[in-house]
Amino acid sequence: MADLRCTIGGVESVNPFWLASAPPTDKYINVKRAFEAGWGGAVWKTLGNDPPVVNATSRYGVHRDQARGIVGINNIELISDRPLDQNLREIEQLRREYPDRVIIGSLMAPIEEQAWKGLAAKILNTGVQGLELNLGCPHGMCERGMGSAVGQVPEMVEQTTRWVKEVAGNVPVFTKLTPNITDIVVPAEAARKGGADGVALINTVNSIVSVDLDSMAPRPTVDGRGTHGGYCGTAVKPIALNMVQAIARDPETAPLAISAIGGIMTWRDAAEFIALGAQGVQVCTAAMLYGFRIVDDMIAGLANFMEERQYRSIEDFRGRALRNTVDWNDLNLNFDLKAFIHQDMCIECGRCHIACEDGAHQAIRIGAAPGGHRTFTVDNSECVGCNLCLHVCPVEGCIEMKPVANGLPSVSWPNHPLNPLRNGGA
Amino acid sequence: MGFRPHPSTGEGLTPRQIEDNFTDLTPALNATQAHVEAARCLYCYDAPCIKACPTAIDIPTFIHQIRTENLKGSAHTILSANIMGGTCGRACPTEILCEEACVLNARGEEPVKIGALQRHAVEALMAKDGTHPFSRAAASGKTFGVIGAGPAGLSFAHRAAMLGHDVVVYEAKPKPGGLNEYGLAAYKMANDFARREVEFLLGIGGIRIEYGKALGKGVALAELRKRHDAVFIGAGIGATNALGIPGEELRHVRDALDFIEELRQAKDKSAVKIGRDVVVIGGGNTAIDAAVQAKRLGAANVTLVYRRGEENMSATEWERDLARTNGVVIRTKAKPVRFDTGSATFEQTDSKQFTLPADMVLKAIGQKLDAVAFGALKIEGSKIAVDPNFQSSIPGVFAGGDCVTSGVDLTVQAVQDGKLAAIAADKFVRGG
Numbered sequence: 001m002a003d004l005r006c007t008i009g010g011v012e013s014v015n016p017f018w019l020a021s022a023p024p025t026d027k028y029i030n031v032k033r034a035f036e037a038g039w040g041g042a043v044w045k046t047l048g049n050d051p052p053v054v055n056a057t058s059r060y061g062v063h064r065d066q067a068r069g070i071v072g073i074n075n076i077e078l079i080s081d082r083p084l085d086q087n088l089r090e091i092e093q094l095r096r097e098y099p100d101r102v103i104i105g106s107l108m109a110p111i112e113e114q115a116w117k118g119l120a121a122k123i124l125n126t127g128v129q130g131l132e133l134n135l136g137c138p139h140g141m142c143e144r145g146m147g148s149a150v151g152q153v154p155e156m157v158e159q160t161t162r163w164v165k166e167v168a169g170n171v172p173v174f175t176k177l178t179p180n181i182t183d184i185v186v187p188a189e190a191a192r193k194g195g196a197d198g199v200a201l202i203n204t205v206n207s208i209v210s211v212d213l214d215s216m217a218p219r220p221t222v223d224g225r226g227t228h229g230g231y232c233g234t235a236v237k238p239i240a241l242n243m244v245q246a247i248a249r250d251p252e253t254a255p256l257a258i259s260a261i262g263g264i265m266t267w268r269d270a271a272e273f274i275a276l277g278a279q280g281v282q283v284c285t286a287a288m289l290y291g292f293r294i295v296d297d298m299i300a301g302l303a304n305f306m307e308e309r310q311y312r313s314i315e316d317f318r319g320r321a322l323r324n325t326v327d328w329n330d331l332n333l334n335f336d337l338k339a340f341i342h343q344d345m346c347i348e349c350g351r352c353h354i355a356c357e358d359g360a361h362q363a364i365r366i367g368a369a370p371g372g373h374r375t376f377t378v379d380n381s382e383c384v385g386c387n388l389c390l391h392v393c394p395v396e397g398c399i400e401m402k403p404v405a406n407g408l409p410s411v412s413w414p415n416h417p418l419n420p421l422r423n424g425g426a
Numbered sequence: 427m428g429f430r431p432h433p434s435t436g437e438g439l440t441p442r443q444i445e446d447n448f449t450d451l452t453p454a455l456n457a458t459q460a461h462v463e464a465a466r467c468l469y470c471y472d473a474p475c476i477k478a479c480p481t482a483i484d485i486p487t488f489i490h491q492i493r494t495e496n497l498k499g500s501a502h503t504i505l506s507a508n509i510m511g512g513t514c515g516r517a518c519p520t521e522i523l524c525e526e527a528c529v530l531n532a533r534g535e536e537p538v539k540i541g542a543l544q545r546h547a548v549e550a551l552m553a554k555d556g557t558h559p560f561s562r563a564a565a566s567g568k569t570f571g572v573i574g575a576g577p578a579g580l581s582f583a584h585r586a587a588m589l590g591h592d593v594v595v596y597e598a599k600p601k602p603g604g605l606n607e608y609g610l611a612a613y614k615m616a617n618d619f620a621r622r623e624v625e626f627l628l629g630i631g632g633i634r635i636e637y638g639k640a641l642g643k644g645v646a647l648a649e650l651r652k653r654h655d656a657v658f659i660g661a662g663i664g665a666t667n668a669l670g671i672p673g674e675e676l677r678h679v680r681d682a683l684d685f686i687e688e689l690r691q692a693k694d695k696s697a698v699k700i701g702r703d704v705v706v707i708g709g710g711n712t713a714i715d716a717a718v719q720a721k722r723l724g725a726a727n728v729t730l731v732y733r734r735g736e737e738n739m740s741a742t743e744w745e746r747d748l749a750r751t752n753g754v755v756i757r758t759k760a761k762p763v764r765f766d767t768g769s770a771t772f773e774q775t776d777s778k779q780f781t782l783p784a785d786m787v788l789k790a791i792g793q794k795l796d797a798v799a800f801g802a803l804k805i806e807g808s809k810i811a812v813d814p815n816f817q818s819s820i821p822g823v824f825a826g827g828d829c830v831t832s833g834v835d836l837t838v839q840a841v842q843d844g845k846l847a848a849i850a851a852d853k854f855v856r857g858g
Binding site for chain 2: 067347348395
């Protein structure tokens, strides 16, 4: 089996799968069960200074697909609502019982040096292998000047990171970033300036997941009213992937370790984040929906993938997709594709036709075939190779995008003949 | 559901078992099941299932509306094309219509359960508050006469009422619904659905039904033509064919349709007399309905005998499977030659004869038009001759359903005939 051991921001882990700071990591029994199930590490549910916060009921709303599957969860839960001491004792115990597993202490405090430093010191005493600064929580805590209220101000990101780094000694510090900003590279740079060993991203996305049209209140509803919450689950994965590549590709932030979070449900999701430069991943929603057992397939699936591709370690393929992730201006505009419909596989649903007709370039023609059957064929003179038909087709492999052998050299927009500003023009 | 022997005699069934046997054959979908099933629909463009439906219901749209939880809109989509969408959702042989055309078959999957989804949407609307979803156009001052309150006649009446006309329906039987009420298997129309559907349909207003009246029985065609601005004949085909063989007159030899009618109308199904050894003759869905219901009433042996090969039976494969899983023995390529008290004798296509014990014989060999009552009306190939607008040889007299040759002999076709005939009759009386 491929070797899944890895080092994430200086923290050694038996595999790249950690549980993110969230309800699955909020007490001894959960984390013990997670370690027994095979998780490499757990970022403990965020700790604050006493007195503990008080949570509201209910706490979760969901966004569903058509078959009642859940594509996203919105939560309005706050940080740990149990006494700090109790949490610290449990972390200590687990560190003793599972020395080969990682526990990262997540913390959040008001913008005061001693609040951060004092809390960090207490957590460090439990023997955690790292700290994660929660500068991302987008609901509730931000109204008290914490969480994303800090994470949205680069100077505060830098300051809190520096404070914690000053007491952390050689224990790695991860700054957890909020996606609720314009450019993720800016707070990542601030974290680096503050001395962070790595960044963890993304925290949840500001959201209202749905509105209850009977009570006319957003969900989840608390006594007839609701509030915006943090969105997570498979629906946010595309947002997270983009933010991870942006940090990995920027020379200023590239040296930071990345602990990737955001809609990671499967080994394949994890492999994609690693291919864009992440050293490890954190999972929450998948465990909340299906339980800790899902790590079995994450481990086996990633190992099988690595063996098939002959990657001996995570480092062997980490960041491999970054070289092919470029700015739009670096794309070859002479590359051309045409859709091709394999008639023997077509089930005649007509979805490609109507999608192309109303939503794209009117390139798919309907023809009549014997026995009342219909044929769908692509008019190459109209097809722009956009992929829409490929995506709506319900039969895998029925529509193929074939490259056009036009013999033209690669040309990007800066050098394109139709670009009025090419060759350094005004 | 299995067939358990009666505890005292070792044969037959207890009343409770019989009651169980006549509940819904296919239970209704609950909300979650409907949602998940609707999600399987690919929402095809210009979908094959629409073309396979004799009433051309916009199936992808009504399923999409179930998906968006617009059940009222979904029912409206169905009922605007087929006012008896409720019965059709329950009783249509979807396996040879919309569901056979479903593109998921081509992907190697089960088709979308279109019939079950249709039933779900229609019953949700009927259960909601009972308000009728359609309204009537301004009163035309015209009256239409309709012969027969079966699917064709009621479909005609509903559409004509919608178009602003007043309608009088003349019905021979004491209840409306035609074969929906009297002729379909009980387990397909459980919970008195035929009656509830007619009640719902009449919610449009402007339709009056006069019972105990039929052509030659209280009303005559010429008189009706004078009384009304247009007439629609949806009288079905009442007369059962005869075999013309010895013993056909014996008391234990009955029409399958009479048997089904007795069963459908019985308050207590366990009071319906059933033989120990039942022989059903025929190869259509009525033969299957009779055979399966005989078994479910507690007959020890039910044999369905058909004169040609199984591939020639008009009963669908689904129906034949239903018969077999209910313990009905199907024998083919044999025709009856003689009935005696307690037995039925058949001759195979290879001329060999065999005799089956039979204390009950049910004939389901088709019906024919009782042409006498139609007087001067032109008959063609044993059906009333109509033009593409369902108008007969007498101007202003329209006809549809089983008494004309249109498409398949099914409720869904009768509904379509009635609907189209009403639109044509509307044009006729408005001089369009």
